[in-house]
Amino acid sequence: MAHLLITGGAGFIGSHTCLVLLEAGHSLVVLDNFANSSPESLIRVLELAELGFESERLRVIEGDIRSEADLNRAFGATPGSTGIEAVIHFAGLKAVGESVAHPLRYWDVNLAGSRSLLAAMEAHGCRNLVFSSSATLYGYPEVVPIAETAPIQPINPYGHSKAAVEQLLADLYGARLQSQTPWRIARLRYFNPVGAHPSGRIGEDPNGTPNNLFPFVSQVAIGRRKQLQVFGGDWPTADGSGVRDYIHVMDLAEGHRAALDVLLAEPPQLLTLNLGSGQGHSVLEVVSAFGAASGQPVPYEIVPRRAGDAAATVADASLAHGRLGWRTSRTLQDMCRDGWAWQSGNPKGYGK
Numbered sequence: 001m002a003h004l005l006i007t008g009g010a011g012f013i014g015s016h017t018c019l020v021l022l023e024a025g026h027s028l029v030v031l032d033n034f035a036n037s038s039p040e041s042l043i044r045v046l047e048l049a050e051l052g053f054e055s056e057r058l059r060v061i062e063g064d065i066r067s068e069a070d071l072n073r074a075f076g077a078t079p080g081s082t083g084i085e086a087v088i089h090f091a092g093l094k095a096v097g098e099s100v101a102h103p104l105r106y107w108d109v110n111l112a113g114s115r116s117l118l119a120a121m122e123a124h125g126c127r128n129l130v131f132s133s134s135a136t137l138y139g140y141p142e143v144v145p146i147a148e149t150a151p152i153q154p155i156n157p158y159g160h161s162k163a164a165v166e167q168l169l170a171d172l173y174g175a176r177l178q179s180q181t182p183w184r185i186a187r188l189r190y191f192n193p194v195g196a197h198p199s200g201r202i203g204e205d206p207n208g209t210p211n212n213l214f215p216f217v218s219q220v221a222i223g224r225r226k227q228l229q230v231f232g233g234d235w236p237t238a239d240g241s242g243v244r245d246y247i248h249v250m251d252l253a254e255g256h257r258a259a260l261d262v263l264l265a266e267p268p269q270l271l272t273l274n275l276g277s278g279q280g281h282s283v284l285e286v287v288s289a290f291g292a293a294s295g296q297p298v299p300y301e302i303v304p305r306r307a308g309d310a311a312a313t314v315a316d317a318s319l320a321h322g323r324l325g326w327r328t329s330r331t332l333q334d335m336c337r338d339g340w341a342w343q344s345g346n347p348k349g350y351g352k
């Protein structure tokens, strides 16, 4: 059992990970400014974990990772004299298109925010970190499946900001390696997280028009949007639509628990791991699987390719399996069933 700080813990991946960590017996402090989430997600996490609202095992601090004062409040929020032993750092902005329009905002939250978090960790003597990185670092991959050794060549400001934080972490790790208290760091490169907790009580609640395929498809199925645009029907793939590696958010959450366990148990190290299923599914396969899971039609039209997309991105997920003893267990059908349970039970998300 450890005391953990979860930045961005109210968000999509953070909320599911908080549940998995509470169920594993950990105590959590969540720091979130709710820029893209609602405190309601954490109320539901408590309910799913069968903990009361006053539970000391989940403390929520509304604050910003760029604020030293807010970070100090979060590091001081553990019960008794126990300090935070490790941080899982989800907080950040993640919309690729928005990052192209607002690079300053992305560099500020993702890079400056991470820098101030790391400075606070050093000040509070906590040097164990799991960081949310992204497969977007690989840009247009030359070889698929993509291994962690593939070149880092991001193609948008969001990807650049994630690559910069990865580099900062490597620099910090190197600088402290010979010290009394070296860093233990896991840089986890997620592929395409989708789905929801099987209860349908927590899930992804994007602001405005969803940027990603799954929430878009589920909003079409529930009737919030008229039809899906499929960008490109002429990719060099089996059915001509783009292929991605989708990972059920519960598998991803369990991957974080596994990474944390390994980091805390093993000698200091800098782990860099792809978290994906290792399997590709095309847009049209997702449309068909979601239609079957929901029993609703998902009308779509094929439109020209979108700038910045790649034909296929699929993880080589073998390193994570070897290092963490973890691999995904949920199928595309599970992702659609659970995503639909969330969407149909909460047509307006958390209603924020």
Ligand SMILES: NC(=O)c1ccc[n+]([C@@H]2O[C@H](COP(=O)([O-])OP(=O)(O)OC[C@H]3O[C@@H](n4cnc5c(N)ncnc54)[C@H](O)[C@@H]3O)[C@@H](O)[C@H]2O)c1
Residues within 6 Å of the ligand: 007, 008, 009, 010, 011, 012, 013, 014, 031, 032, 033, 034, 035, 036, 037, 038, 063, 064, 065, 066, 089, 090, 091, 092, 093, 094, 109, 113, 132, 133, 134, 135, 190, 191, 192, 193
């Ligand atoms: N969802 C994906 O497709 C995906 C893929 C790869 C990597 N990631 C990364 O994983 C992390 C979590 O993603 P998610 O899908 O859960 O996103 P999300 O937007 O649902 O969660 C991010 C959380 O961080 C909070 N936040 C944003 N700025 C903050 C700030 N300045 N201070 C404090 N809190 C702040 C938001 O309110 C939100 O609760 C992000 O870093 C994202 O870049 C996501």
